[in-house]
Amino acid sequence: MSNQTSGQNQKRNPSKNQNNNQNQTANHNQKANQNGYPNQNFTTYPPENEDFNLKETKPTLGGGRVTGNDRLGTAFDLVEQMHYFYVRVVKAKELPLKKDGNDKGNLHPFVEVQLGNLEGLTLHFEDRTNQELVIVMVVFEINEVPKRVPPDSPLAPQWYWLENKKGEKVKGELMLAVWIGTQADEAFQEALHLDATSVNGDGVANIKSKVYLSPRLWYLRINVIEAQELQIGNNMQQPEIYVRITLGNVVLRTKNSLIKNVCPSWNEDLMFVVAEPFEDQLVLSVEDKWYSLEKEVVSEGRNKKVSKLNSKVHSRLSFDGGYHVLDELAHYSSDLKATSKELWKPSIGVLELGILNAQGLSPMRTRDGCGITDPYCVAKYGQKWIRTRTILSSFNPKWNEQYTWEVFDPCTVITIGVFDYCNLQVLTPAGVKKIGEIQLAVRFSCSSLFNILAMYSQTLLPTMHYLHPLTYYQIDNLRHQATQIVAMRLSRAEPPLRREVVEYMRDAGSNLWSIRRSKANYARIAGVLSGLIAIRKWFNGICTWKNPFATVLVHIIFFLFVCFPRLILSSIFVVVFLMGTWNYRMRPRKPPHMDIKLSQAERVPWDELDEEFDTLPTSPHNDAVRMRYDRLRSIGSRMQAVAGDLANQGERFYNLLSWRDPRATAVFLIFCLVASIVLYVIPFEVVASVMGFYTMRHPKFREKLPSVPLSFFRRLSAKTDSLL
Incomplete structure (x- = not known):
């Protein structure tokens, strides 16, 4: 048997913990635009203080950095160093028999690893009824365990002799390797953590960190052209014939044919979202408004006779890889590449995210009469989703995990959320609520500034979206299909990423009616028009001579523009240049994040929130x-x-x-x-x-x-x- 187990070292530096408590953290659901903010950590404060601004922190980072330019996966230089005691269990030999003398074939051995009050088991047979366990063990002194710092070569497992509870040497040996390392160790991702058990009692796999790849999505275009030699009932003088297409649980249909005979035509496109591997069956059926045109199967005893139809359907099927499958909201897009890899362009940089810790999380449920939270963090960018390990019963979890993504477009968004077995949400039917803070470190490294600037001259979406644009109805319907496919695939992974987590990260319910969002959009429009309104007020003051000196000066400038019209456009661009240069002092120093004031979530009437969280249909x-x-x-x-x-x-x-x-x-x-x-x-x-x-x-x-x-x-x- 082989297994890897890691237990977090419980001995922490108290002074370091005090410094960590002073670290400021970021809102638990960050949607930050990646425009090149290097190696920064940000925080938001609880709503009681009316302060949701990001603030830079200075934690002790780089503990897991590898020496030189050599890296093993991620360098872990954006997170704090955490020490782990690693045990790799390989196999055993010559184990002692049971006292009743049964042969070794009836033995179901397993290894139990204990460190303080933490314990974990390797894989074993569950059926141990009426069996007497033979307990033998290997004991280590922690201060004698070697330390290993990546990229050192892995420690080779060794044979260790076994002893019983009395400390006496017995027959049998166990092959294993033990060492003390950090989260930068390559064994960290696959190891089982002794300081965590299952939330639902369904195994420790539910708490491991995991990197998910969402399935590769394609647009399937079905061009239904015509049908020939249909068999229609004699009583149907004006049949309403259409084609129904079923793919998985999605059903679409064409319009009724304008030709009311046995050779109808449509020449209509229907589009589906499909994911690799293509598992679902595609079913096309030609029907009229009242009667199905499918020939029935006649059964005579055990023999079945199938009457063949001479009817034919003319259609064209194609995978449109020139499109980008729009599976996200336009303002939350993290990926804009075409489906076909032949159309991909080289990456322009690397996005690195260090998920350090969270503080002050709220209890989500009760266990043994006490409020608890089992938090884990999820981040999504492009096709790559990551999930940190679950820290059980902790309101101040420390993850210190680092992940990287390739960036193909700078005008994209990364989404980060913290979840419990029950979802953690900022906005609830009771109003906006503080549920904690999270500390992040973000770094965007570009390979070439010229390549990034060149991206601004290119189309945002692949050219097919402009040569053959999709309708708004198609985009909305296809986005819903894509979300359901991704949620279904990720929920099947091990450990699963729950459907509600995927839908929340994709903001699937943003298209539902909300008075709060309507007010927010109205405020945004007012903010956009505020500049024009200010110019109108200023010009009205000029026309009404509120400031005679300014009015006379404007008359002189106007007369110069009339006499020398070539100055008009150049002067406009000079003024814009001066305004932009002047605003450089007030430039944003932090990436954008969830803004409670902009979202109109500060003081929302109870009834409006109840309506926003209402089901569809209403309840x-x-x-x-x-x-x-x-x-x-x-x-x-x-x-x-x-x-x-x-x-x-x-x-x-x-x-x-x-x-x-x-x-x-x-x-x-x-x-x-x-x-x-x-x-x-x-x-x-x-x-x-x-x-x-x-x-x-x-x-x-x-x-x-x-x-x-x-x-x-x-x-x-x-x-x-x-x-x-």
């Missing part, structure tokens, strides 16, 4: 549903009014030339004719100067009534009077 009682429906109608009415007003303005603009109002159109055409003659005769500088000075005229020459052009425009007709 509350009728009164709550009626109240929410009335609220949606109120919001929808305001949106309807705004949309109607925008439509009115657009229709009035188009009706200037539509002769809907003959008098208004005639007046506008006469104005256009006169304006064309005036603008041809009078120099452009004069016209521009008159219009500019008129716009910025002194308030004494202004009237409070609307201007003539505005009154004329508002009198134009729209299609409002044609609505019911």
Whole structure:
């Protein structure tokens, strides 16, 4: 038998622990843009303090760094060094017989490793009924165990003689290797940890760290062209014929054929998401609206006769590897490569993530009457998912694990989350809640700055998305299919990555209705338009002469632009350059992260949160549903009014030339004719100067009534009077 076991060294430096407690940590669900923030550690603080900003920390890192440029996997230079006692159990020989004299064939030996109050077992047969155990052992002094620092050569296992409980030497030997190492040891990933047991009692495999690769996804395009010689019932004069396609648990259908005979045609594309290896069967069936066109199987006793059909379906099937399977939200994309490897471009750098520790986690459930949490961390970037080992019954777990990813595009996002056997969520139906802090170290190393800058000139998605774009409905439907496939595959891995974890990391429910998200998007739009609003207020102050000196200066600059129009564009770019240079002092020093204020999650009414976490279809009682429906109608009415007003303005603009109002159109055409003659005769500088000075005229020459052009425009007709 062979097994590897590691137990974390329980002797820690108290002063080092105090320093670690002062380390600031990062929000448990970070979605950070990788734009090249080198070797930084960040933190967010609990919501009670109204402080969710990332702050740089300075933990003692590099304990696992290997010497020189030689690396074994990851260098572990972004995490703190942790000492482990490793035991590699290989095999045994000449084990002693039981007292009843049975032969060795009835023995079911196993090895038990004990370190302090920690213990672990190797693989063994479970059936040991009515058997007397023969206990023999090997004892080591910890201070005599050799230390091994990577990249030292692995320690060779040796034969050790066995002794009984009395310390007497007995027959038999055990081959094993023992050493003290760090998490940089190559045996760390495969070792079983003695300081952890199963959450559900289903084996220690549930707590091991694991690197997952999500399946390679393809778009399967099925072009249904036509069918021939269908057999249709005599009573069907106008059949509604369509094609139903089933792949796994996904069913799509074409539109009804416009040709109502035995040779219908569609020429319609249907797309599915499939994953390698291709296991599901693809079923195409031609049906009409009421009757199936499949020929029935006739059974005569034990013999079965199958009547063959002469009907045929003409279709074209292809794997579209030129697309990137859109399995993530656009603003959370971690991978933008095409499916076909022939279209991949070289990587531009390496992203390294050190997951150090978490602090102040909240209890998620109870065990033996006490609140507990069994946390583990999950990170996703591209096709590579990682899961740290599970630390049992700890509110301040220390992982100190480091992982790397290849980066193919700098404008991508890494997603990091902390989970329990029950999920840890920041936003709950009770509101935003502090559930802890996590400390991370992030480093992005680029191979060439020129290659990164060149990426900004390339299309974000593969060219197929622009040559043959997918519809919004297709993108949404295919993304849902891809999420379900990835969740199903990763849940089958060992140890499994639970479906709800995958869906949470992919933010699968973000497309559901949420008043909080609507308010957040409204605030984002207001923030985007704030610059234009500020310019409008400034120009209104110029026109109303609030600051005469500034207004006179603007008049002079305007006159110079009119006389020398070549200065306009160059001056605009100079101003933009100066503004960007001025803002360099206020540049972001930390990567973006989850912003509670931006998410409008600080003070959310209870009912709005209850609605956001409601199931689909809804589950509350009728009164709550009626109240929410009335609220949606109120919001929808305001949106309807705004949309109607925008439509009115657009229709009035188009009706200037539509002769809907003959008098208004005639007046506008006469104005256009006169304006064309005036603008041809009078120099452009004069016209521009008159219009500019008129716009910025002194308030004494202004009237409070609307201007003539505005009154004329508002009198134009729209299609409002044609609505019911």
